[in-house]
Amino acid sequence: MKTRGFSFPRQRQVLFLFLFWGVSLAGSGFGRYSVTEETEKGSFVVNLAKDLGLAEGELAARGTRVVSDDNKQYLLLDSYTGNLLTNEKLDREKLCGPKEPCMLYFQILMDDPFQIYRAELRVRDINDHSPVFRDKEMVLKISENTAEGTAFRLERAQDPDGGHNSIQNYTISPNSFFHIKISGSDEGMIYPELVLDKALDREEQGELSLTLTALDGGSPSRSGTSTLRIVVLDVNDNAPQFAQALYETQAPENSPVGSPIVKVSAGDVDSGVNAEVSYSFFDASEDILTTFQINPFSGEIFLRELLDYELVNSYKINIQAMDGGGLSARCTVLMKVLDTNDNPPELIISSLSNSVAENSPGIVLAVFKIKDRDSGENGKTICYVQDNLPFFLKPSVDNFYILMTEGALDRESKAEYNITITVTDLGTPRLKTEYNITLQVCDVNDNAPAFTQTSYTLFVRENNSPALHIGSVSATDRDSGTNAQVTYSLLPSQDPHLPLASLVSINADNGHLFALRSLDYEALQEFEFRVGARDRGSPALSSEALVRVLVLDANDNSPLVLYPLQNASAPCTELVPRAAEPGYLVTKVVAVDGDSGQNAWLSYQLLKTTEPGLFSVWAHNGEVRTARLLSERDAAKHRLVVLVKDNGEPPRSATATLHVLLVDGFSQPYLPLPEAAPTQAQADLLTVYLVVALASVSSLFLLSVVLFVAVRLCRRSRAASVGRCSVPEGPFPGHLVDVSGTGTLFQSYQYEACLTGGSETGEFKFLKPITPHLPPQSGGKEIEENSTLHNSFGFNY
Numbered sequence: 001m002k003t004r005g006f007s008f009p010r011q012r013q014v015l016f017l018f019l020f021w022g023v024s025l026a027g028s029g030f031g032r033y034s035v036t037e038e039t040e041k042g043s044f045v046v047n048l049a050k051d052l053g054l055a056e057g058e059l060a061a062r063g064t065r066v067v068s069d070d071n072k073q074y075l076l077l078d079s080y081t082g083n084l085l086t087n088e089k090l091d092r093e094k095l096c097g098p099k100e101p102c103m104l105y106f107q108i109l110m111d112d113p114f115q116i117y118r119a120e121l122r123v124r125d126i127n128d129h130s131p132v133f134r135d136k137e138m139v140l141k142i143s144e145n146t147a148e149g150t151a152f153r154l155e156r157a158q159d160p161d162g163g164h165n166s167i168q169n170y171t172i173s174p175n176s177f178f179h180i181k182i183s184g185s186d187e188g189m190i191y192p193e194l195v196l197d198k199a200l201d202r203e204e205q206g207e208l209s210l211t212l213t214a215l216d217g218g219s220p221s222r223s224g225t226s227t228l229r230i231v232v233l234d235v236n237d238n239a240p241q242f243a244q245a246l247y248e249t250q251a252p253e254n255s256p257v258g259s260p261i262v263k264v265s266a267g268d269v270d271s272g273v274n275a276e277v278s279y280s281f282f283d284a285s286e287d288i289l290t291t292f293q294i295n296p297f298s299g300e301i302f303l304r305e306l307l308d309y310e311l312v313n314s315y316k317i318n319i320q321a322m323d324g325g326g327l328s329a330r331c332t333v334l335m336k337v338l339d340t341n342d343n344p345p346e347l348i349i350s351s352l353s354n355s356v357a358e359n360s361p362g363i364v365l366a367v368f369k370i371k372d373r374d375s376g377e378n379g380k381t382i383c384y385v386q387d388n389l390p391f392f393l394k395p396s397v398d399n400f401y402i403l404m405t406e407g408a409l410d411r412e413s414k415a416e417y418n419i420t421i422t423v424t425d426l427g428t429p430r431l432k433t434e435y436n437i438t439l440q441v442c443d444v445n446d447n448a449p450a451f452t453q454t455s456y457t458l459f460v461r462e463n464n465s466p467a468l469h470i471g472s473v474s475a476t477d478r479d480s481g482t483n484a485q486v487t488y489s490l491l492p493s494q495d496p497h498l499p500l501a502s503l504v505s506i507n508a509d510n511g512h513l514f515a516l517r518s519l520d521y522e523a524l525q526e527f528e529f530r531v532g533a534r535d536r537g538s539p540a541l542s543s544e545a546l547v548r549v550l551v552l553d554a555n556d557n558s559p560l561v562l563y564p565l566q567n568a569s570a571p572c573t574e575l576v577p578r579a580a581e582p583g584y585l586v587t588k589v590v591a592v593d594g595d596s597g598q599n600a601w602l603s604y605q606l607l608k609t610t611e612p613g614l615f616s617v618w619a620h621n622g623e624v625r626t627a628r629l630l631s632e633r634d635a636a637k638h639r640l641v642v643l644v645k646d647n648g649e650p651p652r653s654a655t656a657t658l659h660v661l662l663v664d665g666f667s668q669p670y671l672p673l674p675e676a677a678p679t680q681a682q683a684d685l686l687t688v689y690l691v692v693a694l695a696s697v698s699s700l701f702l703l704s705v706v707l708f709v710a711v712r713l714c715r716r717s718r719a720a721s722v723g724r725c726s727v728p729e730g731p732f733p734g735h736l737v738d739v740s741g742t743g744t745l746f747q748s749y750q751y752e753a754c755l756t757g758g759s760e761t762g763e764f765k766f767l768k769p770i771t772p773h774l775p776p777q778s779g780g781k782e783i784e785e786n787s788t789l790h791n792s793f794g795f796n797y
Contacts, residue, residue: 031108031119033084037092037126042085045075045121048108049082052117056082062110067350067369069105069398075121077108092123093160100125100162107369107398109350114364116397127165127218131157133226134286138212140194141231141326144202149195151181153330155283156191157214157224168217172228173210180212191283194228202232231326239327240266240277242319250336253309261292262333263300266321273324282320282330292317301333309339310373341378341427346371347435350400355440358411365391366403366437370423378427385421393421403437411441412478445483445537449475451545458513461552462521470504473511473545475533483537491530491544500529504549513547521553522594555648557594559602561656564589573659578630586615589622589656591644601647607655608641615660617642624658636662 060079076087096102108117159167170192172180181193208230249262268275279299293304315335322328350367372379394402417439424432458471477484488511493500534542564572574587593600604622616627638660645653
């Protein structure tokens with residue numbers, strides 16, 4: 001808390017003049033209670049719950065507390081029982097001094113709804129103090145010529161008790177010269193006066209000793225005594241005389257120690273010792289004796305300690321002037337203490353909350369009381385908080401103020417506020433008090449987790465290892481604490497045919513996604529699913545995002561040769577006329593690749609050939625063509641191995657084996673096919689008969705040559721007699737084979753295949769496109785002539 005003089009800006013202000021404006025809250029009331037002083041700590045005062053008509057437990061539920069005006073905790077409230085108890089042993093004399101009745105004012109504060117009940121506690125006095133005279137012996141000098149009935153005021157005794165327990169009477173020991181008269185003062189106190197009943201004679205009795213007794217009104221009564229010694233003086237004609245019977249003066253409370261207050265003066269017309277006057281305080285209280293001092297020779301009064309307007313605002317000082325002969329006179333000095341602005345405003349916190357839940361408007365944050373001990377303009381105050389904050393001050397009863405939220409707070413916008421309550425008085429110079437409050441805005445789960453992206457695209461290469469981390473999703477929550485802790489989960493798939501639970505899993509804590517098994521691009525190219533993010537607030541909030549997984553192709557499939565068939569029981573033979581021009585299309589290798597992209601780009605090359613340079617393969621479409629003109633020296637049978645290779649990394653390949661048979665035109669409808677590679681069983685059988693075959697081969701060689709020549713001559717004679725080729729009836733009619741441009745073919749080809757009716761094996765003998773035409777050449781005539789025989793042998797060119 002800080003106090004200093006300053007000039008304040010114009011802000012939201014609340015002016016409070018220490019005189020209650022009349023602003024109060026509904027339900028406020030006034031309760032009067034009492035307790036006897038000196039009762040032990042924890043003594044019962046009242047049951048507040050019953051006195052206020054509240055249900056049992058309501059005091060605790062509403063956070064009831066008791067606040068005293070001077071911020072001292074004299075009372076203690078048991079919120080569960082409702083009993084109001086003393087928090088310490090109360091001493092009425094320390095709390096109130098001689099003031100009666102002794103009242104302690106306090107407030108009862110309750111929340112939900114906020115209410116203030118005003119109350120007062122009267123501390124009843126007990127007679128626990130006896131009257132005490134300041135001097136155990138008082139000396140009174142009286143001239144022997146003093147007239148009967150003259151009254152002499154005596155110093156009174158002091159009794160801290162109040163009311164009926166204070167001093168009620170004075171008595172004096174029995175004697176024939178004096179009696180006691182009781183007189184009252186404007187302050188409500190009594191003092192004794194000694195009245196002369198009989199003239200004194202110094203020659204008969206020069207000194208008397210009497211006992212003055214002060215009695216209080218307690219039960220039993222207490223008393224205090226002082227010895228009164230009376231000295232009878234010779235005749236002294238004149239007593240001192242004050243210039244004024246009453247002196248009035250004033251001094252500001254900030255007057256320094258030693259400052260002169262007033263000077264009194266008394267004169268004596270006598271001469272010599274009898275004219276010498278001395279000054280002193282008469283019947284002075286302890287407070288006057290400690291605050292002031294008087295010069296016994298000059299009569300000037302000085303400050304002995306600092307004045308405090310807030311404690312005592314005026315003093316009544318009795319001054320006695322006594323001459324050398326013992327005669328005295330008295331006057332009174334009335335001093336008024338002037339208030340200065342020497343007390344900064346006090347801000348007394350009754351309840352304070354350093355945290356508030358967001359989204360809660362109109363919440364009471366603090367209840368405090370403003371107090372300024374100064375008076376007048378010095379005691380008027382202005383209270384305000386900063387303009388740029390969502391808070392305001394609401395005045396209440398008995399100088400109380402309530403700090404409240406002006407609207408709903410948003411922790412995500414601002415989580416902490418520094419509130420400064422400033423209280424300024426209107427004195428000169430102006431003093432202020434500041435009270436700083438740090439307010440934490442507590443989080444409420446009002447924000448759902450938000451994904452960093454509405455959709456995620458993840459890539460994973462096929463043939464991955466199980467439990468492979470394929471990517472992550474991430475969501476953030478603007479809340480804090482458990483409200484911001486996010487857990488991730490897979491949401492049920494909308495596709496009933498997608499086995500999501502066996503494909504991926506998600507780490508609930510960090511959103512990492514894992515592939516549970518190896519993926520196959522050829523079986524599943526992509527799939528989608530949704531993930532959810534849920535916080536741990538109450539109630540929990542959630543959001544979701546779309547995840548799309550794309551499976552990347554790997555080169556895990558080798559090319560597959562569709563044509564020519566590689567698993568047939570007998571290989572396919574391609575027939576090529578020896579008169580074919582260079583570039584003649586022999587056949588086309590057709591292959592496909594189960595992969596995609598560049599992994600499915602196929603290229604062809606001739607890997608092996610019986611006669612290098614005779615045939616070539618186009619790299620991009622697999623077409624096998626003649627590379628040069630054929631001659632009679634070229635072998636009739638050729639075996640070609642074509643390598644089909646994809647463009648993957650590393651590349652995969654397959655081979656296709658082709659058998660090509662060179663024919664002289666189309667006059668040879670049937671030639672023995674190249675023998676297939678013998679199987680292991682056939683090889684074993686040949687080994688058994690090898691010796692027999694070698695023995696008989698010499699004897700059969702001549703016969704074979706004769707038979708071969710005879711058959712050739714017979715077939716040529718039959719071909720000459722037939723004008724057209726008629727396909728013999730049989731189980732293998734001719735048909736067209738259409739190879740469309742699917743797979744890796746660039747165009748469509750149509751082939752006419754004819755089978756010989758008399759063939760026992762029904763084997764395919766010739767395959768040639770229908771559309772291509774041979775250009776005219778030297779052998780064209782022979783080809784045209786031979787082509788007329790195609791009906792006989794089943795070939796169509």
